[in-house]
Amino acid sequence: MSQDLTAELCASVAAAIAAATPLCLRGGGTKDFLGRHCAGRPLALAGHRGILDHQPRELTLTARAGTPLCEIETALAEAGQCLPFEPPHFGPGATLGGTIACGLSGPARPHAGAARDLVLGARVLTGRGEVLRFGGAVMKNVAGYDIARLMTGAFGTLGILLDISLKVLPRPEAVRTLVLDCAGDEALARLRALARRALPLSASCHDGERLWLRLSGAERALGPAAAEIGGERVEPGRAEDFWDALVREQRHPFFTAPGAPLWRLSLPPHAPALALDAPQLIEWGGAQRWLRTVHPAEVVRAEAARLGGHATCFRGGEAMHSPFTPLSPPLLALHRNLKQAFDPHGILNPGRFHAEF
C-alpha cells in the first residue's frame, strides 16, 4: 500500500499555524508511553506510507515515514537485508517515522550503530509549513548541516518526517547465541574483556541470572569465536525469541511484571555496577541498563550522573514532569533556539519531549 499525503499534511500544518493550534503527531501510536503527554490536535501520519526506493546493491532504502516497520523489514528480508539497528516496534502498528522520531535502537546497537548512525537523509515538513530535503540516499554527504540526524530522536518537535533514507545492511550469514551462568558483576567484567577483542559479537544481555551473547558473521568464523567465549549454545528458535521478543520488544518478565516504573540508564559501557538496589537487566555491553525501581527520579538520575550517563523513565513516567533527563542551561538554550529555527510557532509536539519546548 502506498499513499502520498504530503499536500494534505502541508494543509494541516498551514491550518495549525493560522489557528495557532498545536499538533500532536501520531504514527502507529505504539510509543505513547514514552515521553511526555502532548496537548494538541492529533495529526495522523500513518497514512503517508510506502517504500519509495530500495537499492539492495547500494545498501539504501527510502520510505515514507508512515510505512509500517514490518513492511520495511519484510522487504529487506526478501533481499537478504535488515535494519542494522534492530529497532523495537512496541506494537504491530509501529511506523518508520515514529521509530526514527523516537531514535530507539535494539540489541545490535553497540555493534551496528544506532538509528541516527543509519539515517542518511530525510524530507521534512517544518513548523513553518515548508517541505525541505536534507541529506540523501548516499553513504557520504557533508553538504549542509546534518539535519536528518538532528531529526532523529527529536520526538517530532522540529519537523514532521515525510520520507526517510536509511543505510541498510546484509543479514549476517550465520548467527549463534551462547549463554553463561553468572552474576551481574561478573557479566560486566566479562563484557568489558570481550569488548577489547575483535570478536563478531552482535548483542549482549544479562537478564539477572545469565549472560546471553550473540555472534553474527560468516558461519566458519563463529565456531572459533564461540569456542573462545565458552558457555552453552542456545537453540536458534529460542535464541531468536530471546533477542527479538523478550529483550527488544520487552516481553521478558523483567519488563512485563507489574510494579515499579521502568528506567533506562544510558551509561559508559565500562561503568561499574549500579549502587541502587533494584532488579536490573543489562544490555549493550553494559551501556544500557534497565531498572525497575520506585526510587525517586532524583536518586536514579544522581546515580546515572555519578557513573557518567543519564536516566530516562521509560515506562510509567507519563505523569512525570520530565521523564527525560533535564538539560543543562546552555544546552537548553540551544534547544530553544533550534526549536525556534524549525518551529517558530511552537505547533509541533510542544512539550512532548521536554516541558520547555
Add this chain to the structure above:
Amino acid sequence: MSRIQPPGRPFDDPELCASRAELARALRTVLPAEAVLAREEEVRPYECDGLSVYRQTPLLVVLPRDVAEVQQVMRLCHQRRVPVVARGAGTGLSGGALPCGEGIVLSLARLDRILALDPEARLARIQPGVRNLAISEAAAAHGLYYAPDPSSQIACTIGGNVAENSGGVHCLKYGLTVHNVLALKLVSAAGELIELGGEALDGPGYDLLALYIGSEGMLGITVEVTVRLLPRPPLARALLAAFDDVGRAGAAVGEIIAAGILPAGLEMMDGPAIRAAEDFIGAGYPVEAAAILLCELDGTEAEVAAQVEAVETLLARAGATEVRVSRDEAERVRLWQGRKSAFPAVGRISPDYYCMDGTIPRRALPEVLCRTAELAAEHDLAVANVFHAGDGNLHPLILFDANRPGELERTEALGARLLELCVEVGGTITGEHGVGVEKLGQMCVQFSARELAQFHAVKSAFDPAGLLNPGKGVPTPRRCSEYRQLPSPAHPHRH
C-alpha cells in the same frame, strides 16, 4: 569553484592596520604576546588551507594554549564583533579555513595533547590539535586504533576531522567521524564552554553531536574530543582485481555488496590514475587495465578466509582479467601503496591538479564516468579518477597547468559541471571535503532557497551574530542569484 569573492583589502590598508594594532593590544591582555601574530610575514602562512587557489591574509592569528584562553579570545571577539576562523592543520580541501580579512584565525595547533587514553573503556580524550594518525599510534600499544583515516591522516587534526566529518578508505565498514566521536567540548561564539554527548552511547536532548560534526567550524570552536577506539582486527588481507572495462569494475562492487560482504575498504582507480601511481611508486599495478579494484577484508582468520574465497569467486565471475590476493602483511601494504599515493602520483604527471569530491549512487558510476570523460574533452582537460567505490565517493582529479592562461578557470568550470552531474544522478556535491568557499555555488544547485534559509537559521541558533567562519558552507541568497547568472551551460536548479 567560481571564486566570486570581493577582493580583500591589502594587508597594509591604513584602516586595517589601525584595527589590527588595537585588536592585537586587546588580545595580548588575555594571551602571551608571542601567541598573537600580527606581522605580515607571520600571518602569511595562514592565508590558505589545502585549497591554495583561495588566499586571504587574516587581520591577526592567535595561538591559544588551553580552553580558558580560547574562551577569552572568543569573548573578546564577540564583544567587538570580530569574525573568527578556526584552523587545525590547514589540510582542508575546500577553503574552509580560508581567513577573513577583517577577522582573526584561531589556530588550535597548541592544543595538541592526548588527555587520556583508556584501553579498558576503549576511549581517548584528546585536544583538537592532535593529529589523526597520532591517536592510532598512541592506541597501538593496547591493540586499539581510531577508525576514520582520511588520506591526510599524517597531518590533519581531529578538530578538523570533526569540522569536516572526515571519512577515509575504511568508512564503509567502520563509519565516518560522526560514528566514532562520543563527546566533545566546544566554545560557543559568545565564549561559553558547552559539552555535547558523553561516554554513554547517547545523550539527553537533541542529537547536537551529529549536527555539530561536519559543521565546518560555523557553529563553535571544538576544544576537546572523545573518540571511540576499536580493537585492531587480528588479520587483514587485500585483493587487487583488474578490469578491461570501468563499468564491469563498478558492477563487481555491487556484486560484492549484494553477496552480503562488507569489506573494510573497497577502492577503484581508473586507467590514468593506475598508470600515474605505477610510474610513481611501482606497486606492481597492471598498467594496461581500464580499472582496478582494491578490496580489503579484515577480521578473525576464519572470517577473512571465508570472505577472501567468496570475493575471489565474485571478482572472477564479474569479469576481472586478473585477481591477486595478498599473502602477507608486506604484500597487503604494497597493494595499498599505489592507491595511497595516487594524489601525489597525479601531481607528478601534471603541473597542477584539482581534486573534486562528489558522492553518487554507485549504480550511476558507468554513466558518470562516461559523462566525466565527455565534459573533460569539452573543457580540453584530462581527468584521472580515484573512487571510494564502496560508498560511492568519487574523487575526479582534474589535471591542469595554472601557468597557462585560462586553464585554472576552465578547470573550475569543469569541476562545477562534475559536481552538478553528481546532483543530477541523485548524489551530492561533497562526500567528505566539505563546502567551504569552494562549493558555495553548487550548494545553490543541490538545495532550494528555503533549505538554505533553514541552514542559516540553524547557524543563528548557535551564532546569532554570525562571527564563526563567516561566508563559508552555506551561500547567501544573493550569492545564489549571482551563481545562477554565470555565463555557463544551463544550471539545473531547484527553487
